[in-house]
Amino acid sequence: MPMPERLRQILILGLPIIGGMLSQSLINLLDAAMVGHLGETALAGVGIGSYANFMAIALVMGLGSGVQALVARRRGEGRPAETGAPLHAGLLMAVLVGLPLGLGCWLAAPWIIGLLSSDPAVAAIGHDYFQWRVLAVAAVGMNFAFRGYWNGSHRSGLYMRLLLGIHLFNAALSYCLIHGLLGLPAMGAQGAGLGTCIAQYAGSLIFASQTWRVAPDAGFRWRRPPPLEIHRLARLSLPNSLQQLFFATGITLLFWIIAQVGTAELAVAHVLVNLALLLILPAVGLGMAATTLVSHSLGAGDVDAAHRWGWDVVRVAIGGLALLGMPFWLFPEAILGLFVNAAQLIELGIWPLRLTGLGMVLDAGALVLAQALLGAGASRTVMLVTLGNQWLVVLPLTYLLGPVLGYGLLAIWSLYILQRGLASAIFALMWQRRAWARIEI
Numbered sequence: 557m558p559m560p561e562r563l564r565q566i567l568i569l570g571l572p573i574i575g576g577m578l579s580q581s582l583i584n585l586l587d588a589a590m591v592g593h594l595g596e597t598a599l600a601g602v603g604i605g606s607y608a609n610f611m612a613i614a615l616v617m618g619l620g621s622g623v624q625a626l627v628a629r630r631r632g633e634g635r636p637a638e639t640g641a642p643l644h645a646g647l648l649m650a651v652l653v654g655l656p657l658g659l660g661c662w663l664a665a666p667w668i669i670g671l672l673s674s675d676p677a678v679a680a681i682g683h684d685y686f687q688w689r690v691l692a693v694a695a696v697g698m699n700f701a702f703r704g705y706w707n708g709s710h711r712s713g714l715y716m717r718l719l720l721g722i723h724l725f726n727a728a729l730s731y732c733l734i735h736g737l738l739g740l741p742a743m744g745a746q747g748a749g750l751g752t753c754i755a756q757y758a759g760s761l762i763f764a765s766q767t768w769r770v771a772p773d774a775g776f777r778w779r780r781p782p783p784l785e786i787h788r789l790a791r792l793s794l795p796n797s798l799q800q801l802f803f804a805t806g807i808t809l810l811f812w813i814i815a816q817v818g819t820a821e822l823a824v825a826h827v828l829v830n831l832a833l834l835l836i837l838p839a840v841g842l843g844m845a846a847t848t849l850v851s852h853s854l855g856a857g858d859v860d861a862a863h864r865w866g867w868d869v870v871r872v873a874i875g876g877l878a879l880l881g882m883p884f885w886l887f888p889e890a891i892l893g894l895f896v897n898a899a900q901l902i903e904l905g906i907w908p909l910r911l912t913g914l915g916m917v918l919d920a921g922a923l924v925l926a927q928a929l930l931g932a933g934a935s936r937t938v939m940l941v942t943l944g945n946q947w948l949v950v951l952p953l954t955y956l957l958g959p960v961l962g963y964g965l966l967a968i969w970s971l972y973i974l975q976r977g978l979a980s981a982i983f984a985l986m987w988q989r990r991a992w993a994r995i996e997i
Contacts, residue, residue: 562868566845590734591745596823596901598745600815601681603826604672605749607811608682609689610804612661616654616697618797619646620704621847621930622789627708628848628931632855643705643767644781645789650697658693665690672812675819681745688749695756702763707844708851718762726755792935799939806946813951814968816959820898824905824965827895831909835880835916836923839873843927850931859993866928866987873920884913908969915973921980925987932992941982950975 591602626642661668665687673679706715730751736742743750807829815822846869853862883891888909892902926938950971957967986992 562865563872565849566842566865566869566872590731591748594734594745596820596896596898597675597677598681599823599826599896600673600675600819601678602685602745602748603811603822603829604669604678604682604815605685605689606826607804607808608668608672608686611801611808612657612690613693613696614800614804615657615797616650616693617700617800618793618795618935619650619697619789620700621796621844621927621935622646622793623701623704624708624844624847625704625792625851625931625933626785626788627705628851629855631709632852639705639709641781641785642708642789643701645786646701646704646793647698648781649786649789649793650701651694654694654697658690661690661693662687672808673815675815678819678822684746685749688746688753692753692756695753695760698760699756699763702760702767705767708848710848714766715763718766719759722755722759722762725758726752729754792930792933795935795939796930799935799942802939802943803946806943806951809951810954810968810972813955813958814965817964817968820901820904821965823896824892824901824908825969827892828905828908828912828969831884831891832912832916835877835884835912836919838880839877839916839920839923840927842869842873842876843924845869846924846928847931850928851933854932854993859990862932862993863987863990866925869928870921870924870984873924874917877916877920881913881916885910886913888913904965907966911966911969911973915976918973918977918980921984922976922982925980925983928987929983929992933995934986934992937986937992941986942979945975945979945982949978 591598623642623646627639630636630639630642665683669679669683669686673682703715703719730748732738732740733743733747733751734745735747741747811822811825814825846866849865849869850862853859853865888906889902892905892909896902896905926942929935929938953971954968957963957971
């Protein structure tokens, strides 16, 4: 297949996913902007609550990649009528794991948030925000399962359109709850948490109704999935979910380390992470396109095509990240000014934001090839590489540079950018060796 046609396939599949990812990132940025103008304490509290919630939902996030890999593989094998079974299994697992997990985190919120912040004002805001967010863990799991189904079915455009509407509803509802508009209570920062919780469950209902309407030929019906399908999905999803859990725990620990440096640094770091996601999520979206393309090619028995798809998507991601990162290093003051008012906070974030714009290109290989390896079924390998890099390299060195040696936010953020380049090199070597081609799913 000539390169222009391959590029066309990548963009047809990847652009809707990127659109959905960008809409999610923009909503996160909008939340940060709305809360940020309430002050650095509110922004720091929501940051703590957000990353604690990330830990909670991590155990259901792997359902998306597992469902997507199975659906794409069944299509590649010429068995489209069986693609509904992985979705059934994903929805069931989301409910069985998400409901008790969300309730447990809600009850344990004082203890969890107390571990992450010693500032009573920050902890109080983080506690209220976190309690609302964790009530939606089951809905998040179901939405990831629906995402995996639509992306694996080469119908990511429908998913993007639905997701965009859900995010717009989320933003409007959260804004009204924060400021007490349209007769709703003025809840401050925790209003953003409640708005997101309601929007997640509304999204699950919308995804379910649309899937029921347009996908009956794939076997999507409200029935118990076969035990074998649950086992397959668990085998693919569990390593990825554990990876997400430890990754989320590592990010939360990173924010705890930054909190030891200062509340101002913590507030700026929350903005920096959300801005970095503006670059990262489109590349992850392209990586999800690679998940489908690789798994479909392997299902058809074409290993060379699967290998080439991985590198082709990496090239597209490098160009996209370079373009998206330009405003970050050209206009850092103006961008930071959208989220914080204090000149001290803007000054603190200028060079870390410039590094984000310049350094995210190094992340392209890790972001795309990790997803491509998931499409090949190498979820355990991805987990080991990601967590080893984070827990054995980044976190110990971050603690040494920050609280111990006192180098501050710039040194911490520089280390974070450099380790992503290391992860890209490792994943590139693994992809080139093709050991993933022998995995059966």
